[in-house]
Amino acid sequence: MECESPLRRHMPIxxxxxxxxxxxxxxxxxxxxxxxxxxxxxxPDDLRPLLRQHFTLPEKLLTSEAERGVFVRRAQREIPELxxxxxxxxxxxxxGSLSKAGVVNLQVLPGERTVVGELEIEFRGDLQQTALPRxxxxxxxxxxxxxxxxxxxxxxxxxxxxLTHVAAEDYAAARMVSSAAEVDTExxxxxxxxxxxxxxxxxxxxxxxRGLERYEPLLIERHATFKSxxxxxxxxxxxxxxxxxxxxxxSSIIVNLDTVAAQENGAQTTRVAPVQVxxxxxxxxxxxxxxxxxxxNGVRNEVNYQSYxxxxxxxxxxxxxxxxxxxxxxALALDTPPNPLGYRLLWRASGERTDxxxxxxxxxxxxxxxxxxxxxxxxxxxxxxxxxxxxxxxxISETDQALVLDWHWYRRMVDDPLAPMDGSLTxxxxxxxxKSFTSDQDFVRSYGRHQSWISxxxxxxxxxxxxxxxxxxxxxLGIPQEYLFxxxxxxxxxxxxxxxxxxLEGGAVVGGxxxxxxxxxxxxxxxxxxxxxxxxxxxxxxxxPTLKWxxxxxxGARWRSPVGPLALDAARGQGEPGTRVHFAVAVAF
Numbered sequence: 001m002e003c004e005s006p007l008r009r010h011m012p013i014x015x016x017x018x019x020x021x022x023x024x025x026x027x028x029x030x031x032x033x034x035x036x037x038x039x040x041x042x043x044p045d046d047l048r049p050l051l052r053q054h055f056t057l058p059e060k061l062l063t064s065e066a067e068r069g070v071f072v073r074r075a076q077r078e079i080p081e082l083x084x085x086x087x088x089x090x091x092x093x094x095x096g097s098l099s100k101a102g103v104v105n106l107q108v109l110p111g112e113r114t115v116v117g118e119l120e121i122e123f124r125g126d127l128q129q130t131a132l133p134r135x136x137x138x139x140x141x142x143x144x145x146x147x148x149x150x151x152x153x154x155x156x157x158x159x160x161x162x163l164t165h166v167a168a169e170d171y172a173a174a175r176m177v178s179s180a181a182e183v184d185t186e187x188x189x190x191x192x193x194x195x196x197x198x199x200x201x202x203x204x205x206x207x208x209x210r211g212l213e214r215y216e217p218l219l220i221e222r223h224a225t226f227k228s229x230x231x232x233x234x235x236x237x238x239x240x241x242x243x244x245x246x247x248x249x250x251s252s253i254i255v256n257l258d259t260v261a262a263q264e265n266g267a268q269t270t271r272v273a274p275v276q277v278x279x280x281x282x283x284x285x286x287x288x289x290x291x292x293x294x295x296x297n298g299v300r301n302e303v304n305y306q307s308y309x310x311x312x313x314x315x316x317x318x319x320x321x322x323x324x325x326x327x328x329x330x331a332l333a334l335d336t337p338p339n340p341l342g343y344r345l346l347w348r349a350s351g352e353r354t355d356x357x358x359x360x361x362x363x364x365x366x367x368x369x370x371x372x373x374x375x376x377x378x379x380x381x382x383x384x385x386x387x388x389x390x391x392x393x394x395x396i397s398e399t400d401q402a403l404v405l406d407w408h409w410y411r412r413m414v415d416d417p418l419a420p421m422d423g424s425l426t427x428x429x430x431x432x433x434x435k436s437f438t439s440d441q442d443f444v445r446s447y448g449r450h451q452s453w454i455s456x457x458x459x460x461x462x463x464x465x466x467x468x469x470x471x472x473x474x475x476x477l478g479i480p481q482e483y484l485f486x487x488x489x490x491x492x493x494x495x496x497x498x499x500x501x502x503x504l505e506g507g508a509v510v511g512g513x514x515x516x517x518x519x520x521x522x523x524x525x526x527x528x529x530x531x532x533x534x535x536x537x538x539x540x541x542x543x544x545p546t547l548k549w550x551x552x553x554x555x556g557a558r559w560r561s562p563v564g565p566l567a568l569d570a571a572r573g574q575g576e577p578g579t580r581v582h583f584a585v586a587v588a589f
Contacts, residue, residue: 036061036101036103037057037103038057038058038059038060038061038062038102038103038104039057039058039062039071039103039104039105039106040103040104040105040106041055041057041106041108042096042105042106042107042108043108043110044108044110047083047086047088047108047110050082050083050085050086051079051082051108054082055075055078055079055082058071061101061102061103062102062104063102068098068104071104072093072095072104072106075093075106076092076093079091079093079106079108080092080093083108083110084152085151085152085153086113086149086151086152087113087114087115087149087150087151087190088110088111088112088113088114089111089114089183089185089188090111090112090185090188091108091109091110091111092108092109092111093106093107093108093109094106094107094109095107111188112188113149113188114149114150114183114185114188114189114190115147115148115149115150115188115189115190116144116145116146116147116148116149116150116189116190116192117146117184117187117189117190117191118146118189118190118191118192119142119144119145119146119191119192120191120192120193120194121138121139121142121162121194121196122193122194122195122196123135123138123196123197123198124177124195124196124197124198125171125174125197125198125199125200125269126170126171126198126199126200126201126269126270127166127171127174127198128198129269130201130269131170138162138165138166141165142158142162143157143158143161144158144192150181150183150190150192155181155192159176159179159194162176162194162196163175163176163196166196166198167234168233168234168235169231169232169233169234170198170201170202170231170232170233171198171199171200171201171202171232172199172202172232172234172257172259172273173199173200173202173259174196174197174198174199175196175197175199176194176195176196177195177196177197178193178194178195179192179193179194179195180192180193180194181193200269200270200271201231201232201269201270201271202231202232202257202259202262202270202271202272202273203228203229203230203231203232203265203270203271203272203273204226204227204228204229204230204231204232204236204257204272204273204275205228205258205262205263205272205273205274205275206228206274206275207220207221207224207274207275207277208258208274208275208276208277209221209277209279210276210277210278210279211278211279211280211281212279212281213281214249214281214284214309214312215249215281215309215314216314219247219249219314219337220244220277220279222337222338222339222340222342223240223243223244223247223338224240225237225239225240225243226240228272229272232257232273237255237256237257237275240255240275241253241254241255244277244279248282248306248308248316249281249282249284249308249309249314250279250280250281250282251280251281251282252278252279252280253277253278253279253280254276254277254278254279255275255276255277255278256275256276257273257274257275257276258273258274258275258276259271259273261273261274262274282308284307284308284309285305285306285307285308286304286305286306286307286308287303287304287305287306288303288304288306289302289303289304290302290303290304292584293583293584294490294583294584295489295490295498295580295581295582295583295584296489296490296498296584297324297325297326297327297498298324298325298326299324299325300322300323300324301322301323301324302320302321302322302323303320303321304318304319304320304321305317305318305319305320306318306319310334313336314337315334315335315336315337316333316334316335316336317332317333317334318331318332318333318334318335319331319332319333326354326355326356327352327353327354327355327356328352328353328354329350329351329352329353330350330351330352331348331349331350331351332348332349332350333346333347333348333349334346334347334348335347338372341372342372342373342374343370343371343372344370344371344372345368345369345370346368346369346370346371347367347368348365348366348367348368348369349365349366350363350364350365350366351363351364351365352365356498356499356509357486357497357498357499357500357502357508357509358392358393358394358506358507358508358509359390359391359392359393359481359505359508359509359510360390360391360392361388361389361390361391361481362388362389362391363386363387363388363389363480363481363482364386364387364388365384365385365386365387366384366385366386367382367383367384367385367386368382368383369381369382370382376411376412376413377409377410377411378408378409378410378411379407379408379409379410380407380408381405381406381407381408382405382406382407382408383403383404383405383406384403384404384406385401385402385403385404385438386401386402386404386480386482387399387400387401388400388401388480388481388482390481390510392505392506392507392508392510393506393507393508394505394506394507394508395505395506395507395508395510396506398477398478400440400441400478400479400480401438401439401440401480402433402438402439402440402441402479402480402483403433403437403438403439404431404432404433404439404445404483405431405432405433406429406430406431407429407430407431408427408428408429408430409426409427409428409429410426410427410428411424411425411426411427412424412425413425414453418560418563418564418565419560419564419565420453420461421453421455421461422453422454422455422461423452423453424450424451424452424453425449425450425451425452426449426450426451427447427448427449427450428447428448429445429446429447429448430444430445430446430447431444431445431483432444432445433483439478440478440479441473441475441477441478441479442473442474443471443472443473443479443483444471444472444473445469445470445471445472445483446469446470446471446472447467447468447469448467448468448469449465449466449467450465450466450467451463451464451465451466452464452465456522459524459525459526460522460523460524460525461522461523461525462520462521462522463519463520463521463522463523464519464520465517465518465519465520466516466517466518466519467515467516467517468515468516468517469485469514469515469516470513470514470515470544471483471484471485471513471514472513473513476503476510476511476512476513476542479511479513481510481511483511484502484510484511484512484513485502485511485512485513485514485515485540486499486500486501486502486509486510486511486512486515486540487499487501487502487515487517487538487539487540488500488501488538488550489582490567490569490582490584492517492536492538493517493536493537493538493550493551493552493573494534494536494552494554494569494571494573494580494582495536495551495552495553495554495571495572495573495574495576495579495580496550496552496573496576496580497580501538501539501540501550502540502541503540503541503542511540512540512541512542512543513541513542513543513544514539514540514541514542514543514544514546514547515538515539515540515541516538516539516547517536517537517538517539518536518537518538519534519535519536519537520534520535521533521534521535522534523558525558525560528559528560529557529558529559529560530557530558530559530560530565531555531556531557531558532555532556532557532558532567532569533554533555534553534554534555534556534569534571535551535552535553536551536552536553536571537549537550537551537552538550550573550574550575551573551574552571552572552573552574552576553571553572554569554570554571554572554579555569555570556568556569556570556571556582566584567582567583567584568581568582568583569581569582569583570582
């Protein structure tokens, strides 16, 4: 004899309760807060969301004929206006039945939906006279073509896109002369007529900079993304403004093409317009303090001093003192503005002490880097000298020095630099040192990293990361730790302690000559909060054949803060005794 469990016996009751709760939750926007709705609207399903969002039902039952009459007249006025925005211009609202409880029933008859019957786009100005092929392309790109439903939102969006498309290149003064939509309600068709005047073609003129007090105009001119006499393109103008807004010397930047002051350029249809740049200079000195925490390095305290006009040359001087639980750093950097070819120099000097995985490292470093950012790709070459003293627990202390020549290539193409949902990041580094040039060991170090963000839905993103590195040398001895590899912790293999995977020397984990990591993470966003699942894998060893892969997996929470997503992860590492928490947050004030 089979006995039915209590859970199974009561399942139908729970299902009925759940169904009732779902019905109440779904109907809340349309119906009154009371258990009995004041009115019920009979409308096709595809139009129900529109009325739910924009038409307000009474909050309580209508007890008199006068109240019901006022409500019905309002519905007969507002509902057809709402449906007209979706192309239903002959909609009717009728009063249906009245229940014994006093619930009003309205019947909505939307009628036939209006479609585009005729379309005429008329161009005036230089676009019609000298750029007929482009005019034809713009007509074909018009989104509200003949046969498509006529909607007010689509009509306004199409006009805006048309004007934006024309004004984005050559025709900076393009304007909409007139637009009309004639609706034949009897036959449910709309005749669209748009007249757009492109005006003359514009060329970029000279820069006119206003608001400078401490700096020379050359600081602005070096960042220009166009040359005088080049055809106008709005994306170049916006890119120019974006680059200027990144300069720490200014608190406000406004860039625009002065079409009023434009002059003719040998032909009546072409004009040269100056580019006006209005700036507000920021304070030239800044002292800031910061505090933060990460599971990699513990509590972080920082003091930073910056000067944006060092020696009155618009050089940026940056000095910082950072104290963390297992890392202390004192650094000084001097950054010069780009030259006319876009190259800039960065001079750096630093002293650092770290105590990670039973390895104490003391490092003094000095170097110079020349970089250039072109078409979203940063390339650079640097020369760095450093002296490093390693003190591993249970191992042999060693002092190494190296003069390293490095080259790097970096590209970041994402939709949002702080919280990417789509795009990719690629980084390549190659460098080396020789005993012939004040180094203790010959080596060549190569490193590559690629990360992709794939938008699965508007609220879901899949992140994939792969990185690998190898230092070619006869031995790891004599090579500074910066040019060797350790992994573990946030950004590499979660579930393991920070830099705990590497080569074991005595009781300390030191860097090896080979490394590789892989990571996959899926995040679903609920507004500014998100939930993530991930799996990481990585290995670091002294030689490639001895690489042993370690895997970690887990889940975490995300928050879109003003400085980028903050992550709180719980991960379990392969072979580790328990779950490890990874967290990083920093606050500057």
